[in-house]
Amino acid sequence: DGGITQSPKYLFRKEGQNVTLSCEQNLNHDAMYWYRQDPGQGLRLIYYSQIVNDFQKGDIAEGYSVSREKKESFPLTVTSAQKNPTAFYLCASSIGQSWYFGPGTRLLVL
């Protein structure tokens, strides 16, 4: 089945540590996205990539980094510079105006 895989479902991080969230898609989509979800704030765009080896900052990129070395993979690193990283993170891919979302990763800072 084609789709988007995010792992793990839950991730715990100690303060001061970097952590990387995985996102893999087998839909052969060029475009991929990372969104952060907080209660009452909807989904906010962190980074997006329209093609391999290229990516752009979204609305809340500070404290995050990404890479796009392969078409199917778009990992997100939450760095220690992100002051409030506890949130639900959703990865998506798109073709034309059709978006597909992964199941999400919940990041908790201990």
Place this chain on the structure above:
Amino acid sequence: AQSVTQPDIHITVSEGASLELRCNYSYGATPYLFWYVQSPGQGLQLLLKYFSGDTLVQGIKGFEAEFKRSQSSFNLRKPSVHWSDAAEYFCAVGASGGTSYGKLTFGQGTILTVHP
């Protein structure tokens, strides 16, 4: 840049009652509009979308939405709510061109509670 406002943070309805969730958008050209639903701890499921043509759009699970350009609105409706409809609903707008092309912007979400 585009933006979306969902004025109602939380709505409670009785099972069997009708439902309308409000969505207002801001975008300079004809937008692409979407409604998604999210159950707790889950990803997003597309309910329906509007690109062009008929302004009344039918979606899954008995939902429909109407695009009103004059009001910059895309409200979601259901004539009779089921307990399984309890979830959070998101309206989103996609740019049809320009520098924001390919970006999807979401509203704040509306939590729907259904009483038996």
